[in-house]
Amino acid sequence: MSEHTIKATGRSVEGKGASRRLRREGAIPAIIYGGNAEPQLVQLDQEKIWLAQQNEWFYSSILNLEVDGKAESVILRDIQRHPYKQVIMHLDFQRIDQNQALRTEVPLHFINEEISPAGKSAEVIVMKELNQVEVSCLPKDLPENIVVDLANLELGDIIHLSQLQLPEGVEIPALALGPDQDIAVVVARKGRTGGGAEDEEGSEDAEGESAGE
CATH class of the missing domain: 2.40.240.10 (Ribosomal Protein L25; Chain P)
Structure with missing residues (x-):
């Protein structure tokens, strides 16, 4: 720290x-x-x-x-x-009492997205659902940020709170409240590609209406 x-x-x-x-x-x-x-x-x-x-x-x-x-x-x-x-x-x-645990928000740092299978694909959208997370720890253990390594992220992958690599002595209090609190931090989903046949037909219809006017 x-x-x-x-x-x-x-x-x-x-x-x-x-x-x-x-x-x-x-x-x-x-x-x-x-x-x-x-x-x-x-x-x-x-x-x-x-x-x-x-x-x-x-x-x-x-x-x-x-x-x-x-x-x-x-x-x-x-x-x-x-x-x-x-x-x-x-x-x-x-x-701050150095001998008493504190709870505070810590920012998330996402790394290696550009070299991941998901990051390299133009058809995949990497959604970052959180940019910070509340942690509990002694003051001496408080990290300035928590690193989220996306190097192996692929289409369909979801990284949850419980999968974050926390420094020693650091906990996420929300996880003690039950599995429903283990929310998604990152989601890699398929994005829209566009340019399909329906788009072409719509474009032609629009041109025809314009010509009719």
Whole structure:
């Protein structure tokens, strides 16, 4: 697990008016909660966090959040963006207990589709039904992503949640709820080829109607 550090400063003033002022000054209002400590109001640099949030690790990694020089292990729980401006409105961070399992979403990385039998066939559509999955693990075992190798994928194949290769210490909680939760992650199905006789007849009919007009 890679370590990513972001910096923040404490703030004492809260409320909508104070938050608006922070945003005008290029800062993001945020809160840290959880653990054995009281919730803490902080602010972060808008420009630096806007760049950081373009990376997967910002959403799926344990972050080393330095508040006025004091570091805490946290995970992002919520991000609020402006509906049309490139502005982050608010962030929620949760403190992490290194000895307690956490549940969070982890992105899926699909590899080798282009060399698979399904990927090489123009008649096969590879449907990716999920792009992330919820996992449970200790913070030290949290992966930044889970790799799904499609090298052997063929027409008609289905890869289910239970077939994902998980790192040691990582589980998918949904699978404990029963077989109906073992949903498809990837499906390789036959696509439409088009250009058949019906298409040609339809084209001829359309041309005839156009000529009649």
